[in-house]
Amino acid sequence: MTLIPTPTERLARARTDLRLGLPVVLASGDVRALVLAAEGISADRLAEARALGPATLAITSWRAETLRARPYDGDLARLKLPGDAGADWVASVADPATDLAHPMKGPFEAGREGAADLHRTALRLAKSAHLLPAALVVTPVTADLPGLTVLDADATAALLDQPVPHREVVSGRVPLSVSEKGRVHVFRPGDGGEEHFVCEIGRPPRDKPVLARLHSACFTGDVLGSLKCDCGPQLHSALAAMGREGEGVLLYLSQEGRGIGLANKMRAYSLQDQGFDTVEANHRLGFEDDERDFRTGADILKRLGFSSVRLMTNNPAKVRMMEAHGIAVTERVPLAVGLNPLNEKYLDVKAKKSGHIL
Ligand SMILES: Nc1nc2c(ncn2[C@@H]2O[C@H](COP(=O)(O)OP(=O)(O)OP(=O)(O)O)[C@@H](O)[C@H]2O)c(=O)[nH]1
Numbered sequence: 001m002t003l004i005p006t007p008t009e010r011l012a013r014a015r016t017d018l019r020l021g022l023p024v025v026l027a028s029g030d031v032r033a034l035v036l037a038a039e040g041i042s043a044d045r046l047a048e049a050r051a052l053g054p055a056t057l058a059i060t061s062w063r064a065e066t067l068r069a070r071p072y073d074g075d076l077a078r079l080k081l082p083g084d085a086g087a088d089w090v091a092s093v094a095d096p097a098t099d100l101a102h103p104m105k106g107p108f109e110a111g112r113e114g115a116a117d118l119h120r121t122a123l124r125l126a127k128s129a130h131l132l133p134a135a136l137v138v139t140p141v142t143a144d145l146p147g148l149t150v151l152d153a154d155a156t157a158a159l160l161d162q163p164v165p166h167r168e169v170v171s172g173r174v175p176l177s178v179s180e181k182g183r184v185h186v187f188r189p190g191d192g193g194e195e196h197f198v199c200e201i202g203r204p205p206r207d208k209p210v211l212a213r214l215h216s217a218c219f220t221g222d223v224l225g226s227l228k229c230d231c232g233p234q235l236h237s238a239l240a241a242m243g244r245e246g247e248g249v250l251l252y253l254s255q256e257g258r259g260i261g262l263a264n265k266m267r268a269y270s271l272q273d274q275g276f277d278t279v280e281a282n283h284r285l286g287f288e289d290d291e292r293d294f295r296t297g298a299d300i301l302k303r304l305g306f307s308s309v310r311l312m313t314n315n316p317a318k319v320r321m322m323e324a325h326g327i328a329v330t331e332r333v334p335l336a337v338g339l340n341p342l343n344e345k346y347l348d349v350k351a352k353k354s355g356h357i358l
């Protein structure tokens with residue numbers, strides 16, 4: 001029946017539930033697991049969840065490395081909750097904010113028995129909700145749990161692997177200082193995620209390589225003029241170049257913080273104030289250094305009718321990703337702007353660890 005939510009719609013709901021602090025249920029055959037995001041877990045909900053069955057806290061192997069816990073499951077570790085572990089314990093394992101003040105967390109007992117697939121899917125759900133990558137998993141759960149969103153675990157894992165389709169909602173003319181021939185297109189992802197915006201300058205022919213910029217949202221750099229990164233100057237210099245040529249396309253992708261969201265980026269910034277570099281900070285939080293899905297940009301370009309680009313970037317990985325996802329890159333156009341004394345070290349780390357060309 002078409003009025004019943006599809007697996008994709010359930011997944012969108014589950015993200016919202018987790019962000020609200022509500023549990024969701026992952027079902028795999030006869031086995032059910034109750035999942036709560038570690039971030040913001042309340043003492044009451046934790047106690048009620050623990051009363052339902054054995055509880056573990058799933059964290060990524062990056063976070064486990066910082067905590068000196070054993071990641072027996074490859075990319076994740078399943079920490080057993082000590083009997084007296086309350087919401088503070090969960091928060092301190094999930095959130096590195098207090099790592100330096102309390103370096104002696106643990107020792108941790110990591111589970112290795114049985115499969116970790118449900119835990120892995122729970123972690124991926126928390127990540128895709130832009131929460132800290134840590135999830136409380138109680139399994140097996142036999143109690144009735146009316147009102148909770150139930151997800152099929154295998155279908156959810158498959159959905160999280162798949163590229164998200166986008167559709168153009170609308171476009172409107174916006175005269176800009178770089179060119180009066182500006183048009184903004186709004187693309188909505190099919191998974192209930194944040195919208196992405198496109199600024200088209202002029203009307204670039206679809207059968208020629210277009211001057212293109214895939215810009216990942218950076219509220220601090222683009223809007224506030226932060227000196228910690230080079231995003232603002234890159235955004236404005238890309239638009240200016242398109243204005244001079246009279247044609248171009250700028251994708252403004254809602255992949256804030258290289259895909260971890262603004263809250264987590266600010267957590268990373270706090271860690272950078274403690275002396276960790278941009279890559280180390282992501283790892284201490286439990287993230288990969290780059291969590292962006294580059295299929296998004298390729299999909300939107302194709303929907304606009306473009307198949308080849310002159311890509312404005314200093315990131316060779318972006319060029320490779322576009323090629324891998326069906327967009328020909330005929331030229332890499334460097335965007336070496338915005339260097340200042342406060343972002344010198346950051347750009348140096350990006351060059352050394354992430355392969356950016358300065
Ligand atoms: N997690 C995290 N994200 C950051 C940090 N500084 C900037 N960002 C985000 O990084 C993204 C921009 O990525 P960059 O690595 O600067 O550049 P790029 O997109 O890979 O390459 P270019 O095309 O050359 O800009 C934006 O989403 C910013 O919000 C940081 O210290 N930590």
Ligand SMILES: [Zn+2]
Pocket residue numbers: 218220221222229230231232
């Ligand atoms: Zn930035």
